[in-house]
Amino acid sequence: MKKLIVYFVNVVFVCLFSINATAQQSFKGTWHWENSESSVSFIFSQTGNKISGVHCCVVDNGNHIDCEEDTTKPTIQGTVDGTSINLSFTSTFSLAKGKAAVKRIDNNTIEWTITKAPSGIFYIPKHVILKRE
Template identity: 35%
Template sequence: MKKVGIILLCVFIVATFSYYKYDTTDFSGEWDFEGTDTDFSLTIIQNGTAISGTHCSVLYGGKKIDCSIDESDPPSVTGTASDDDSVIVIFKSTVADKVGQATIKRISATQITWNITQEPEGEYFIPKSATLTKQ
């Protein structure tokens, strides 16, 4: 009987840690990056593990713009959160009208990183990497 109790306790502990391992971080919010020649923002909505949102990138004082801000347009950023601090997203450049892939990683409650892992074909004006701050 004592062995059964120990086994049940072990199963409970493993199940508890497994639950917390797959509990995903909420990436929802307005995220901004301001660089010397680049302003980049992401608006992210997370529902469970589903990620959707829009991007806006303005380069060279407004000479190059890649934005998806019309609410009637489909989301320009979509993905599925699979662990507690990062998500792989597909994004669509409004300039090239092509998709690419990026990783968004949470580095703190107020900062995320954006890194393009697969560039869209053609011309686009979205930074390859940026650290964004939650607004």
């Protein structure tokens, strides 16, 4: 009976760990949205529950660009909390910092919402739904 309880506890632990790891891995990759005048991309990398990445936002038919082309210079840092990310970001246009929340809608869709706008001029959308590329 004691062995059965230990076995059951181990199975539950492994299942919970696997579910958590799978949910965290779902943010890694390139996320994109565009229309006829604008394009928004976020590239996230992930180690454990830590997210880093870059953004590239081209708006008003290319008249305003807020973009980091060098993927080795993160403009985004955050922490995964289940199916969401709390993060900070830096506008490459003004170098001002802001905060945002990202929620996973499904495996191929996320929702970006700025929770604290940067103090300077920036061209990162306040709210956008992005698809995985």
